[in-house]
Amino acid sequence: MGVDHNDQELVRRVQSGDRSAFDLLVRKYQYRIAALVRRYIRDEAEAEDVAQEAFVRAWRALPAFRGDAQFYTWLYRIAVNTAKNHLVSLGRRPATEDIDDEEAGAVREAEALHDVATPEHEALRGEMEALVLAAVERLAPELREALTLREVEGLAYEEIAERMGCPIGTVRSRIFRARDAIDAQLRQLLNP
Amino acid sequence: MTTTPPPDDFREQLSAWHDGALPDEAARFVLKRLLQDDALRAEVGRWQAVGDALRRQGQALPCVDVPGRVQARIAREAAVGVIASGPRAPQRAAHRPSRRGALWAGAAAIGLGALLLRPFDDAAAPATLADRPAAPVAPAARPAAAFVDLHAGLPARERSVAPRMIPPDGATRSAMEVPPLVRAPQPTPEQLAPLPAVEAPSRPWPRSASAPAAFTVDYSVHGSARDR
Numbered sequence: 001m002g003v004d005h006n007d008q009e010l011v012r013r014v015q016s017g018d019r020s021a022f023d024l025l026v027r028k029y030q031y032r033i034a035a036l037v038r039r040y041i042r043d044e045a046e047a048e049d050v051a052q053e054a055f056v057r058a059w060r061a062l063p064a065f066r067g068d069a070q071f072y073t074w075l076y077r078i079a080v081n082t083a084k085n086h087l088v089s090l091g092r093r094p095a096t097e098d099i100d101d102e103e104a105g106a107v108r109e110a111e112a113l114h115d116v117a118t119p120e121h122e123a124l125r126g127e128m129e130a131l132v133l134a135a136v137e138r139l140a141p142e143l144r145e146a147l148t149l150r151e152v153e154g155l156a157y158e159e160i161a162e163r164m165g166c167p168i169g170t171v172r173s174r175i176f177r178a179r180d181a182i183d184a185q186l187r188q189l190l191n192p
Numbered sequence: 193m194t195t196t197p198p199p200d201d202f203r204e205q206l207s208a209w210h211d212g213a214l215p216d217e218a219a220r221f222v223l224k225r226l227l228q229d230d231a232l233r234a235e236v237g238r239w240q241a242v243g244d245a246l247r248r249q250g251q252a253l254p255c256v257d258v259p260g261r262v263q264a265r266i267a268r269e270a271a272v273g274v275i276a277s278g279p280r281a282p283q284r285a286a287h288r289p290s291r292r293g294a295l296w297a298g299a300a301a302i303g304l305g306a307l308l309l310r311p312f313d314d315a316a317a318p319a320t321l322a323d324r325p326a327a328p329v330a331p332a333a334r335p336a337a338a339f340v341d342l343h344a345g346l347p348a349r350e351r352s353v354a355p356r357m358i359p360p361d362g363a364t365r366s367a368m369e370v371p372p373l374v375r376a377p378q379p380t381p382e383q384l385a386p387l388p389a390v391e392a393p394s395r396p397w398p399r400s401a402s403a404p405a406a407f408t409v410d411y412s413v414h415g416s417a418r419d420r
Contacts, residue, residue, distance in 0.1 A: 005212055009223065019266065020227040026259045027237025034258070035250035048254050055262045056269075127253055132245035150211060151243040157213045176200075176207035179239050186238050190253065 007071040014062050022062075026055050029072060031128065033079050040083035050086050054079040131189055135182040143181070146174035198225070198232065206232065210239055234259075 007028075013021035033051050041047040058078050065074055136144055142164070149160045160175075161168045198206075202225070208214045209222040226232050237259075244251055 006210070009219075013227070018227065019263065020233070022266075023230075023259055023263055024226065024233045024236060026262050027233050028240040030237065030254060030258045031241045031251040032244060032249060034254045035252035038252050039250075044255060047252075048256050048258065051254065052258055052261050052265065055258070056265050059262070059266055128241065128251040129245045129248065132242050136246070148246065151246045157208070157211065172208050172213070173204060175211070176204040179207055179242060180200075180203070182242050183235060183238050186242065190238060190241075 004070060004072075008067060011062065011065060011067065011071055014059075015065075022059055025071065025075075029075060030055075032072075033075065036076065036079050037083050040080070040087060046086075047083075050083050051079065053086075054082040057082060131186060132182060135185045136178075139178050139181060143174050143178035146171055147178035150175055198229070203232075203235070206236065207239070210236055 007025070010021045010025050014025070030051070033054060034047065037051045037054065038044070038047045041050055054075070058075050061078065065071070136147065139147070145164065146160055149155045149163060150157075155163065157168050157171050157175075160171045164171065202222075205214065205218065205222050206226065209219050209226075214222060226236065241251060
């Protein structure tokens with residue numbers, strides 16, 4: 001995964017005091033952080049509190065974030081440590097080693113490859129995935145292809161245009177329309 | 193702040209921005225508007241969720257409004273001074289040494305001294321990397337308002353769970369409390385008694401033998417400076 005320049009810019013803005021930029025980072029990563037914390041804490045309400053605490057800690061620590069790691073990798077580490085500390089504070093589990101950036105990166109890759117997936121994790125992930133995949137299935141083929149090439153294969157707009165044999169403007173429009181159609185359904189689930 | 197729904201052409205630009213496919217100038221324009229519009233930020237958050245789901249990266253649906261709760265918590269803590277004025281404050285202090293900086297340094301020194309005089313407490317040490325304060329705030333320098341109940345006015349559910357986040361003997365509480373200085377060892381009466389007089393001559397800094405005599409002062413008891 002390449003450097004996320006949007007995150008870099010958002011972090012820079014947060015460091016100059018912009019809370020809206022931090023709000024956007026929270027909105028981007030809340031679902032992944034929620035899933036991550038639930039791997040450690042089964043109680044839903046408790047896990048949400050810990051996820052919230054992780055974001056607050058990230059806000060406090062952001063002045064010291066120098067961008068050596070990707071923002072999400074750094075946030076991942078904070079969330080794992082917050083969850084572990086929470087368990088230790090309740091005497092539920094002995095303290096374990098902190099994770100460093102390298103380990104966080106490795107865990108993220110493993111996470112993407114399903115190596116660390118547990119049945120509970122699969123079930124939690126399934127809810128969101130099922131909804132998104134069902135919505136993607138209902139898309140027009142050209143919208144589905146453009147979105148998949150972008151999100152799954154990570155191609156740039158120019159590469160997608162070449163692959164699909166259409167102008168870049170069309171690619172841009174197709175990806176937006178695909179997102180908009182999926183979002184119409186996702187919005188109801190996420191903001192009932 | 194939420195404005196009127198933006199037209200689709202702007203949202204299409206926003207989608208391109210999300211993919212990092214906008215030129216710098218257009219990206220700045222989009223970001224400026226995005227940061228002023230709650231609904232747009234929420235939409236970008238859902239787009240991210242869609243991409244994560246397609247990549248089969250773990251996700252879970254929170255039952256509560258996490259971004260809203262995080263923002264409320266940050267605002268509350270900033271209001272009572274726990275996070276100072278946000279992430280900006282430490283940067284300003286680092287780049288612009290000022291009188292305020294000197295006061296902070298003094299307060300930090302007092303706080304450090306107080307901590308060193310306190311018996312070691314495992315619970316007071318940050319347990320993990322994430323606990324290490326990245327934006328250090330000296331305990332002694334925290335404003336009195338920091339001790340205000342942060343959970344006042346919260347719904348019952350938040351009140352009931354909040355104490356779990358800050359254990360009574362945990363690092364947070366230890367950092368908030370300033371150890372009393374009266375724990376420092378007090379001098380004994382013998383130590384306070386005046387020292388006996390000692391007959392010791394003062395020793396001026398050795399001067400060069402070639403120094404002009406007019407500027408040489410003799411402090412010696414048993415002879416002149418040149419005898420030494």
